[in-house]
Amino acid sequence: xxxxNTTPDQNVSHTEQRLLGCGxxxxxxxxxxxSLLLSAPQxxxxxxxxxxxxxxxxxxxxxxxYNTLNLFAxxxxxxxxxxxxSRAWFDSNVDAHYHFHDLTNGALIDVPVPDVEFSRLPPPxxxxxxxxxxxxxxxxxxx
Amino acid sequence: xxxxNTTPDQNVSHTEQRLLGCGxxxxxxxxxxxSLLLSAPQxxxxxxxxxxxxxxxxxxxxxxxYNTLNLFAxxxxxxxxxxxxSRAWFDSNVDAHYHFHDLTNGALIDVPVPDVEFSRLPPPxxxxxxxxxxxxxxxxxxx
DNA sequence: TTCCTTGCAAAACTTTTGCATTAAA
DNA sequence: TTTAATGCAAAAGTTTTGCAAGGAA
Numbered sequence: 001x002x003x004x005n006t007t008p009d010q011n012v013s014h015t016e017q018r019l020l021g022c023g024x025x026x027x028x029x030x031x032x033x034x035s036l037l038l039s040a041p042q043x044x045x046x047x048x049x050x051x052x053x054x055x056x057x058x059x060x061x062x063x064x065x066y067n068t069l070n071l072f073a074x075x076x077x078x079x080x081x082x083x084x085x086s087r088a089w090f091d092s093n094v095d096a097h098y099h100f101h102d103l104t105n106g107a108l109i110d111v112p113v114p115d116v117e118f119s120r121l122p123p124p125x126x127x128x129x130x131x132x133x134x135x136x137x138x139x140x141x142x143x
Numbered sequence: 144x145x146x147x148n149t150t151p152d153q154n155v156s157h158t159e160q161r162l163l164g165c166g167x168x169x170x171x172x173x174x175x176x177x178s179l180l181l182s183a184p185q186x187x188x189x190x191x192x193x194x195x196x197x198x199x200x201x202x203x204x205x206x207x208x209y210n211t212l213n214l215f216a217x218x219x220x221x222x223x224x225x226x227x228x229s230r231a232w233f234d235s236n237v238d239a240h241y242h243f244h245d246l247t248n249g250a251l252i253d254v255p256v257p258d259v260e261f262s263r264l265p266p267p268x269x270x271x272x273x274x275x276x277x278x279x280x281x282x283x284x285x286x
Numbered sequence: 287t288t289c290c291t292t293g294c295a296a297a298a299c300t301t302t303t304g305c306a307t308t309a310a311a
Numbered sequence: 312t313t314t315a316a317t318g319c320a321a322a323a324g325t326t327t328t329g330c331a332a333g334g335a336a
Contacts, residue, residue: 025310027316046301061318066301068316085225085326087300100267103274111265120260121280124243128282131246135278137264139271168335170291189326204293209326228301230325 022075029060033068037078041093043108049090083108083136098135111137165218172203176211180221184236186251192233226251226279241278254280 015034016026024030032053037044044052050065069090072078081089083101089108098111116135124130158177159169167173175196180187187195193208212233215221224232226244232251241254259278267273 025315027310029317047299059318063302063319064317070302080228082225082228085223085231088228100265100271102268102271104271109268115263115265117261117263118259119262120258122243122254122258124280124282124285125245125252127285128243128245128247129285131281131283133278133280135276137267137276138274139267140274142267142270142272168290170335172292190324202293206294206327207292210291213327 029064037092043089043091045087100137102139104141172207180235186232186234188230243280245282247284
C-alpha cells in the first residue's frame, strides 16, 4: 500500500490502526504526533514536533511530546538517534539503515543498507552479541 | 616512546610539551586534565574528570573542565563522542578508530581500524566530501 | 601592566517527573 | 466509572556564559 501521496489527515485512521497494532491507545495527541512523524521518512527533534503541531493549531504539551516519543521508540515505531550531542533526533524509518550527517547544516540523510558492505567486522567480545550497528558518515563542503 | 607505565605525575612535563605544541598555554588545571585523559586510551565524561581530579585533591571548577575539554577537542588533542544521548564522552584516542558500545553497562571499547573493512560505501552527495566515519557496534548480553 | 584563565553562580537547554485535571474505554 | 493520558510547572541533568578575582608573561 503506497501512502506516499496521502496527507497526515488522510492517514489518521491508518495511524490509529498502527498504534492499536502496537498496543498503544490512539489518543488525539498520539495520533497527531504519529501522523506527523510517519507521513514520510524523516528526522525530527522533540522541539520541532511540538512547534509543528502547535503551528497547526493542536493542543499538545511538551511533556506529552517527550512521553509519546519515548513510548513510540519503546514499541519500535520510531528510532531515537544520537548523532550530535545537542539533542535527540527521532527517525521515522525503523528499517535498518545508516546516515550521512552534513556538518555544514546539520542535515541527516538516510543511507540504505545495500549501499554499505562490510567485508570485515570484529568479533563481539566474549559473552556479548551484536545488537545493532550505527554508522554515521560525516560530510563537509567540498572545496 | 612508550609511556604506558608512566604515572600522570611523571607525564606532567611531557604533557606540558604536548599542550605547548598545540599552542595551548599549559596552566595547572589544563595539565592535570590532559595528564589524566592522555595517560591511557580511555573514554571519560566531564563529570568523571571533575570527580577524579577533585578526589585527587585538585582545585578545579566544573566550568574549567568543560572549557578545557572543548579547547582540547578544538585542537584535536581529544575527540568528543556522541554515542548515547545522555552526555558527551571524551576519547583520548584521536587516531581513527571505531567503537563497541555495551548496552548492558554503557562501556565503550575501541575497535581498531584494521578490524573493519568496507567493501562498499555510498558516494557522498554532490558538493560534499567525507569528513569522517563514526561506527558504533552496539552489544547486548549473549543468552 | 596587560592579557588570559579560573571559579563561582547563574543561565540556558534538553528531558523527566509530580500531580491535579481531562479524556478514553 | 475506572483507568490511563494530558498539561502545567517544577525539577533534574548537562553544558555554557558573565563577571570578578587570580595568575602568567
